Amino acid sequence: MRNLCLPQMGVTSPLKAQTHSRSFTAKFFPYVLYALFPIALFRFYFHPFPFPLSTTDQLPHSNRIILTSSSSSPSSLSFSTEEETANEAPCNYTDGRWVHDKMGPLYNGTICGTIKDGQNCISHGRPDLGYLYWRWQPSQCDLPRFDPNTFFHLLSNKHIAFVGDSMARNQLESLLCMLATVSNPNLVYTNGEDNKFRRWHFASHNVTVSVYWSPFLVRGVEKSKTGPDHNELYVDVVDERWGSDLDHLDMVVLSMGHWFLHPAVYYEGGSVLGCHYCPGLNQTEIGFYDVMRKAIKTALRTIIGRKAASGDGIDVFLTSFSPSHFQGEWDKAGACPKTEPYREGEKMVEGMDADMRSIAVEEIEAAKASSKQFGGLRLETLDVTKLSLMRPDGHPGPYMYQFPFANGLQEHVQNDCVHWCLPGPIDTWNQIMLQVIKRWRS
Known part of the structure; x- marks a missing residue:
């Protein structure tokens, strides 16, 4: 079976027949991605995209992702758990x-x-x-x-x-x-x-x-x-x-x-x-x-x-x-x-x-x-x-x-x-x- 991922020893790679321009793009494209990734991460961290309300409402209460904000700190993500909301809904020990x-x-x-x-x-x-x-x-x-x-x-x-x-x-x-x-x-x-x-x-x-x-x-x-x-x-x-x-x-x-x-x-x-x-x-x-x-x-x-x-x-x-x-x-x-x-x-x-x-x-x-x-x-x-x-x-x-x-x-x-x-x-x-x-x- 032919290996589609790596050229085998003694076999001419099909990439050799491609133009120099395409070879240059393939060579440097991964480096472009590496450069863009931290920029995107930085943008998302300080300006996160809002989650649609309908999506959040469909999640179980204990696993919902809630956006919180503070005047002294940037917005952050936190998970609401049953333990954290115990004061709002006391545990039913009867059942x-x-x-x-x-x-x-x-x-x-x-x-x-x-x-x-x-x-x-x-x-x-x-x-x-x-x-x-x-x-x-x-x-x-x-x-x-x-x-x-x-x-x-x-x-x-x-x-x-x-x-x-x-x-x-x-x-x-x-x-x-x-x-x-x-x-x-x-x-x-x-x-x-x-x-x-x-x-x-x-x-x-x-x-x-x-x-x-x-x-x-x-x-x-x-x-x-x-x-x-x-x-x-x-x-x-x-x-x-x-x-x-x-x-x-x-x-x-x-x-x-x-x-x-x-x-x-x-x-x-x-x-x-x-x-x-x-x-x-x-x-x-x-x-x-x-x-x-x-x-x-x-x-x-x-x-x-x-x-x-x-x-x-x-x-x-x-x-x-x-x-x-x-x-x-x-x-x-x-x-x-x-x-x-x-x-x-x-x-x-x-x-x-x-x-x-x-x-x-x-x-x-x-x-x-x-x-x-x-x-x-x-x-x-x-x-x-x-x-x-x-x-x-x-x-x-x-x-x-x-x-x-x-x-x-x-x-x-x-x-x-x-x-x-x-x-x-x-x-x-x-x-x-x-x-x-x-x-x-x-």
């Missing part, structure tokens, strides 16, 4: 999936001294540790790992309170364990059965973290072995066990839901409003959804009203409902044996889980609207319902007890399929909370 993560958790459950025994799955002998190696990946952005130093920097000299039921305590202990990786928490106050009221102080940054037991947020009388077998709630009166301390709080994380499933009688304005699951009490059955909504309204209205009156600001999170994963009835040998997360589409937020989540989201949005005239009040739903629903593997299960199968398989072992192992999926709640705080501060 996403769980993906494998080789790095694992920030802390070791065997050495974190603040974890309630029932959630210390590692020290209780849980043999499968795969549940530790997953991370939540939002659909349209990234969720950075929790950075304790950033948290301390943003909340130095602040008092953060977790108010609610045992899920509030579960989230609090997750935060304490992650913060303890860089600074020692000092327990400075404890009170109540099962230490339901506790306070820690991080001297390194003067950060105080408290937990207040208040499963209804409003005033309530919990059922007991010696009293009625139902709870009593006063839906229009806040629980002053935490409400009276609002003057000293800079951030409040509210969490509730599961206790509203229990039998209860409800009061409003000094009269009986109705009841939930109260056969034999001769009261009107009204369910618990509207009552839960009233309780959230009362809590948020109290926070906004008292902080607005004092002129102080406050940050408020309301953690959405965290679904349980019992296979079977929780009090009839129900268990949560899965060892991996659900895949996307395998489990949907529906029924009671969806209804309770919606109440939280709606009430926070309503509170935002009503508090616009007050400065320094920031409210947000910590929407963890979907990401929690997808993690049936993250509960203590039988390992709420220490080495439950040490003496062989038992006929009946109680399982905890409500709370979360520490470390575990609940650490992600605090990851998201930190990102929202960062956005607020910026």
